[in-house]
Amino acid sequence: DAKTTQPNSMESNEEEPVHLPCNHSTISGTDYIHWYRQLPSQGPEYVIHGLTSNVNNRMASLAIAEDRKSSTLILHRATLRDAAVYYCILRDVLSGGSNYKLTFGKGTLLTVNP
Amino acid sequence: NAGVTQTPKFQVLKTGQSMTLQCAQDMNHEYMSWYRQDPGMGLRLIHYSVGAGITDQGEVPNGYNVSRSTTEDFPLRLLSAAPSQTSVYFCASSRAARQGEGGYTFGSGTRLTVV
Secondary structure (H helix, E strand, C coil): CCCCECCCEEEEECCCCEEEEEECCCCCCCCCEEEEEECCCCCCEEEEEECCCCEECCCCEEEECCCCCEEEEEECCCCHHHCEEEEEEECEECCCCCCEECCCCCCEEEEEEC | CCCEEEECCEEEECCCCCEEEEEEECCCCCEEEEEEECCCCCEEEEEEEEECCEEEECCCCCCEEECCCCCCECCEEECCCCHHHCEEEEEEEECCCCCCCCCCEECCCEEEEEC
8 A cells, every 4th residue: 555654743823824744755656645634523525636736726735746755735824624634645546456445544633723 | 415424423332233324425426435433543444336236345344234226325234233343434435436536525424332
């Protein structure tokens, strides 16, 4: 299984940008990088995904290193509602080779201070 | 759209009892899956389905059965509940399970306690 490494926890202040790092040194050329977050007592929520180029959506930006061995999820202005566990995931191949699953690690617990 | 709906939200079972966790999605997603989440651990895949009539095992399938008779529904059956099955169960769906096809939508979870 492709592995990712994230810090266990990070803190931020409200309305400041947050940069959540992820290392994935064993990434293959066809692996997409996915980010999910899980708010307390809720199911995981899709945030963003990308392959090589930086990606933006209404929730966040994803910056991918040129060698693809690391990426950074950027929350441009953290709010209290962004306090959650953030998971960086490389999809794993399911048996048969044509389908994929998400392998969740422990993620980064983001605390946002008012 | 309701997205992914899981019922019940909470359940307490006695050891040896059986029950079915329900999962329904209204997005016409091909792919559906069940995960369990235990304290201090990440989510682990139990079973998945790539379409109606097709199911397969994930990482931790023992003690669970699934079926997919319609695109919308993917129930998870506990055959004979054990305390080790105490967990939070999440159902997820996506347009396809293929790489780069977008994100998964998760339900809000079923919190199961087996005593």
